Amino acid sequence: MTRADDDASTRNRPGRATALAVALLLASGAAAACDAGGENKAGGGNPRPRDASATPSGAGTSAATGSTTPPSTVSGGPLTLAELARRPCRAIDDEDTGSSKLGIFTDATETNYDAKSCQWGARGGLVSFTPYTSTDQTKAEKFKHLTQKNISGNRALLGGITDHGRETYVLLVSVGGNQSFRLMVVPLGEDAPGPDAPTLATNFAKAILTHLK
Template identity: 70%
Template structure:
């Protein structure tokens, strides 16, 4: 049986699948090194990536986008505790619980690769979403929005919380960082590495803000 051109294009989406495959590979290498550093400056060149183990196999990214189950070894976001809220200290132990199943629906995060902890930081979690690769890192004893080295970043207010937004460029690839204060000497960081210009999705600052609002909505 033959399929129409439209049907074949819709199901295979070669351009999008290939873009995601390449993006995941590049993102895994860049974000691993970027997240190991705290420095970030708008338009700066502070992150110097070194090779790291890819976050998700490229083939898994393509199959997930095609509608097949998430890759083996990924951490399926679980429902939060009774009342739907967790402390930042609890998220430091289980960072992938920062985003749950409901977040993807309510906030329209369009997560297609389930959260998983990268091998370079057990207290971080990464998700593949429309718009970019998102990495969450909690700081249980430091409010990074008050750090002198980040005072040059753009000030934001997200759901009543003080936040700082900035970006850095390395080898032509721009990474965005968002710090959000969640209390006295506590904060979390979201880093977004965009997939690329030809891949659909929100821009990186918008994606980071959406994730931040979702995390704050059930943080206690």
Template identity: 45%
Template sequence: MKLGDGARGAIVAAALLAASATVAGCDGGSGGTSHAASSTRTPVSASHTATRRATAPTASAAGPTGSTHTLAELAQHPCLAVTEADGGVDKLYIAIEGRETTMKGDPTSCQWGAVGGLVSFTPYTSTDLTEDARFRDLTHKTVSGHRARVGTYQRDDSAFMVVDVGAGHSFRLIVASFGAGAPKGPGTVGLAVEFAEAIVSHLR
């Protein structure tokens, strides 16, 4: 389902803040429902600021590439959600390594630049966003056996996905397209699904 004007400000603001934080970390290195899709709180406004942590742990630093983490651990270091093995050219094809960012009032997120778009991952350790009334009209989907909701923003096809991972836990993915001139990928929804599957595969 397409996300309409009611959600676009929140999603675009979150995506732009994520993009600015990611680009800042690289040396020169981007009408349907009325849900406020950026968080479980009030919609993100332009006045909120994103800050990048100086060093974000990588999966290789935390252990083997096949290592697993709880959602609570990912809430502390969200960039551990995918591994170096996930990011290869035959998989997620991550071209810009993960950077942790914090938007005022939101949990810590991680943003990666992949072929197909900028991907922002945010874990929620005490909220099942798939049961949030604001997202009830989004398309119902299953990701590796987990309940999910997905929508796109009609103007630029940015994607928004929430995935239930049990016990009142969930995570959010926002995928913002890099634009027509960028290398093509699986599409923003496809990229969200691929990241969601990778993240779920490492959860314990």
């Protein structure tokens, strides 16, 4: 299926479009809760409410401060995390988006909440990618409760937080040199096709790591 077919299919499924709009709203709030040390499975503090003036509104708007970008293309070889910090939607190659791979069905959307990020709607959930060029988030005290993982030889932490009554999954991946990136996944719902949120986050992380130098 081509990207055009995917877009047409999405437009013809109002239920999926509504779910994606809701997920986008939740993802922006979840990112803020994560950075504020929001509530996690094991307990933790209460998530900090977002300023209502910064909350996206309208089912057709993915983010109040974001902009839809053309499909991302990784060209000219691997990219550094600093390059992705400037253009985070280049983290995923067009070849990664097919239904047999990441199953992305919306174009990349750049947002700028706690840091410049990129969001995709994929089979299984909404995925948000945020690079950190001067912080290794896997070493942060506030994330020590997350489960340690090894993804393509890189130290990683994976776990869930609860924001506005909805569970969101966060995956932090160290890329060396006191750098890291974060993936957050908001599941689209129990009936939505695709992998579970932890698997989806891991699949995105593996794809992104193949494009980093």
